Amino acid sequence: MEIEIRINGREERHKACSIAELVADRGLTAGSLIVEHNGRIIRQDDWGEVMLCPGDVLEMLNFVGGG
Amino acid sequence: MNDKLIIGGHAFASRLFTGTGKFAARSWIPKMLAASGSEMITVALRRIDQAGTPENILDYIPKNVVLLPNTSGARTAEEAVRIARIARAAGCGRFIKIEVITDTKYLMPDNYETLKATEILAKEDFIVLPYVLPDLPLAKRLEDAGAAAVMPLGAPIGSNRGLETKPLIALLIENCRVPVVVDAGIGRPSQAAEAMEMGADAVLVNTAIATAEDPALMGRAFALAVAAGRLGYLAKLAGQSVTARASSPLTGFLE
Numbered sequence: 347m348e349i350e351i352r353i354n355g356r357e358e359r360h361k362a363c364s365i366a367e368l369v370a371d372r373g374l375t376a377g378s379l380i381v382e383h384n385g386r387i388i389r390q391d392d393w394g395e396v397m398l399c400p401g402d403v404l405e406m407l408n409f410v411g412g413g
Numbered sequence: 414m415n416d417k418l419i420i421g422g423h424a425f426a427s428r429l430f431t432g433t434g435k436f437a438a439r440s441w442i443p444k445m446l447a448a449s450g451s452e453m454i455t456v457a458l459r460r461i462d463q464a465g466t467p468e469n470i471l472d473y474i475p476k477n478v479v480l481l482p483n484t485s486g487a488r489t490a491e492e493a494v495r496i497a498r499i500a501r502a503a504g505c506g507r508f509i510k511i512e513v514i515t516d517t518k519y520l521m522p523d524n525y526e527t528l529k530a531t532e533i534l535a536k537e538d539f540i541v542l543p544y545v546l547p548d549l550p551l552a553k554r555l556e557d558a559g560a561a562a563v564m565p566l567g568a569p570i571g572s573n574r575g576l577e578t579k580p581l582i583a584l585l586i587e588n589c590r591v592p593v594v595v596d597a598g599i600g601r602p603s604q605a606a607e608a609m610e611m612g613a614d615a616v617l618v619n620t621a622i623a624t625a626e627d628p629a630l631m632g633r634a635f636a637l638a639v640a641a642g643r644l645g646y647l648a649k650l651a652g653q654s655v656t657a658r659a660s661s662p663l664t665g666f667l668e
Contacts, residue, residue, distance in 0.1 A: 354460040354461075355460075374461070377468075377469055378468075378469030378471060378472075379461065380458075380499065380503045382499060387499060387502035387503060405460065405499075406460060406461050407458055407459065407460055407461065407499065407503075408458070408459060408460075408461050408468075408469070409456045409457070409458055409469065409470045409471050409482070409503070409505070410433075410456070410457050410458070410459045410470055411432075411433040411434040411435065411436060411439070411456070411457065411470050412432065412433060412434045412455055412456055412457025412483050412485050413432030413433070413434040413435070413455055413457075413483070413485075413570065413571075413597075413617075413619030413620065413623075
């Protein structure tokens, strides 16, 4: 089943799955990736536990260089 | 001599804070930190934009260096607060540099939004270092709001023009209870020394070090300049006069 979720400010359709599966499907490796789910940071260890639901808002972030 | 700078309960032996932006290669960062002895460094937080393994800037920062995440990209207090909360939740510690900018040409900080963000984050037990235009009444409000330091700009970010706001920074140094860290615009070691001589508690330098041909050597140069300027301040500068004041006896040699 496909659901609509908001990832980094963009509406996207994706199959219903866990955060871990979404990260893998997007070709991302965990590394230093930070995932915020509906305003809450989800620890990488818990990515497999959190299932995405229609209307969820995800931010996928990373620390970068800055002054 | 014990001359440590205390901010938010942390003691810093080095009064040179550095940044991770603009390095031609990230491998310069640990070399620069080793050469400069800087004990606090800024990082930024951004959305990832492509597949793959996001490169982790934190991998280039030794564990003994305190992270100072900034809220760059924030245009409002609310956005700055959100970035700060994410940075802390992601394991970056309690320090936060508040940077709220709406002006894309001169990158002037929005002092009003910065004050609002400081009020919120200080209550949430962050160690708040707001980046501001040097404005004394605002600095006092930031102190009252719980800021751990104030960080006035010397000149626009990345401009390397030095202490263009010097008289205004002097008012902050004279009147603030919290440390004054000159952030932005310092382009050369002599300008860092100048800020320290006038009594700044520390300086934050990114562009001038990161974009030097040899960032490690420039980091060392800045560290020496900051230390020299600090000692000059502590030693209390001698007065100036318009006319000469002889340093040798004025009597004729054979009189």
